Amino acid sequence: MSDVAHAHGHDDHGHHAHPTGFMRWLTTTNHKDIGSLYLIFALIMLFAAGAMALMIRAELFKPGLQLVHPDFFNQLTTMHGLIMIFGVIMPAFSGFANWQVPLMLGAPDMAFPRMNNWAFWILPVAGLLLMASFFLPGGAVAGGWTMYPPLFIQGGISYDLTILAVHIMGLSSIMGSINIITTILNMRAPGLTLMKMPLFVWTWLITAYLLIATMPVLAGAVTMLLTDRNFGTHFFNAAGGGDPVMFQHIFWFFAHPEVYILILPAFGIVSQIIPTFARKPLFGYASMVYATASIAILSFIVWAHHMFTVGMPVAAQLFFMFSTMLIAVPTGVKVFNWVATMWRGSMTFETPMLFAIAFVCLFTIGGFSGLVLAIAPVDIQLHDTYYVVAHFHYVLVSGALFSIFAGVYYWLPKWTGHMYSETLGKWHFWLSVIGMNIVFFPMHFLGLAGMPRRIPDYALQFTEFNQIATVGAFIFGFSQLLFLAIVLKTIKGGAKATSKVWEGAEGLEWTVPSPAPYHTFETAPVIK
Amino acid sequence: MADGNAKMLTKLVVATLAMFGFGFAMVPFYYKICEVTGINAGDEQTLVRNTQVDPSRSVTIQFDANVNETLPWRFKPEVRTMTVHPGQLVQVEYVVTNTSAHPIVGQAVPSYGPARAAAFFKKIECFCFTPQTLAAGETRRMPVMFVLDPAVESELHTVTLSYTFFDTDKQAVTGTAKRG
Missing domain, CATH: 1.20.5 (Single alpha-helices involved in coiled-coils or other helix-helix interfaces)
Incomplete structure (x- = not known):
């Protein structure tokens, strides 16, 4: 990085001397720096929340209580969920957006570089608040990542810290989204119309709108929790005339669009990678855009499928059941288009493509178990069982996380100027994909057999499948150290990457040298 | 830009x-x-539903109100008669006014006609359960909630519910005794 900083030193528009070391990263307004910061933060948090997952799986290796106190177990499940969502997947996608959106649009930087700096640097504060709460009296929050009252109203000081952390992380995503929307709508290179934009940019544009529409609602919900806890209001406190079920409605109004916030950028990344390695343009570009928009719009009217068991009238259950199933249509369009892109393509199977293909297969499994859960009478049986755990890990691990791995392998040569080791990359892929299926596939059976989630103990008949899952979890978890090693090795050195990197790559980001210079597109390229 | x-x-x-x-x-x-x-x-779900109503029978209830002559109150039922089904939950109201210039505590005592109807007349809520304190000139509406037990004998077609208010602080005047 030092030579990059040096090159930047000469690039002088009357600024003062550029800070070095930590201050360089703290004060940076460069989209590439901030993109890297987001990705590094996400990687650190991945290992923190992954360690929590391994503690959970270790405890569940045998029935009975052996390693951790049940209350600490609850803290682990809660914090694992909160950190994986708000500290890993969302910041990683923000990192991709920061790096790639200006490069793909031919823009010199993001629209509001100073706000971009703030959006990132408040995140580690939220991360510290969350991690610090483990060391407070009563420990970290243990009421589940969904923050349901009455548990969330009753807990100790760490619950207030977590609410504050959620506020901060929400503010960070809102600032990031404002930046991304403005950059995409106002700063495209001349001739780059909306319907010519790379699909990754399209999915992020729609994701950013979802964030603007829902993050403030979450902020409102946790503010109500905070005033219920500290200022004597009774939004959710039944003793004062409030209604805890209302929290679930407000929360899921945010959190269902949130699950698409966690997957739409993944769709975008995969839609960039598959055409590159199939050496064919993306099949059905326009239908991909419309499908993404349809999913985003439908996500606002399906929230109550997360709460079929609260006691809804049959008419409401039918509405939420059928509207949820309707989402399978645009999602099916996407899967069809990815398969059609590969159809009769000249495919090669480099690591990004392997992860992208695994994404298409495994995300579809997660989509199907989602359809099963959408059926209200079935959901009442499966609610809060391991079937639900299996479902959302198939869409979030083999969906969102695999797309992040795919994206990192795909763009790492552009970011660092070095090729990663293909051999190690393939090892990482196969260990991950095998490990991931060993952890999460048995969970379907555990859930169908009735094992409840978020409980540190289980009935004897669930032992074998739990032991298989735990073995898989340790394979999957430790193979991520290989990923860390590959990334560090690629940053340090490796075969020189060309500008185009991949034979079939298309788009503006492949027209700049590798590594991408500190400043790119200071004069906008023209798209024919 | x-x-x-x-x-x-x-x-x-x-x-x-x-x-x-x-x-x-x-x-x-x-x-x-x-x-x-x-x-x-x-x-609504938590309210106990009354499933004992016998719609095949109707009983006329007459409401009567009296005040002992030591008590300067005015007291009357809001409705004089009403037809109910045995088992049906019924609420009626009485209106009482203190016509004097000072607060008085009074207590109502119920009686039934015929007297054997008393065993089937289940009062769930009644102003007669507690003494009532009325400020000078105050008017109050007071509820009575009752169920006529479905076990009531079938030849009983009319029941009279009669209340008399007494001043709890004074010796009540009974029969033909002189005031005072």
């Missing part, structure tokens, strides 16, 4: 603030929807 960016920033910040407000607007919205559609009618 910077100008366009600033305009876009304003729009998006306004949208963000509006959605923050929307989160709070969902609170009254939620209660209104529950009220209109009756989705969240937990209160």
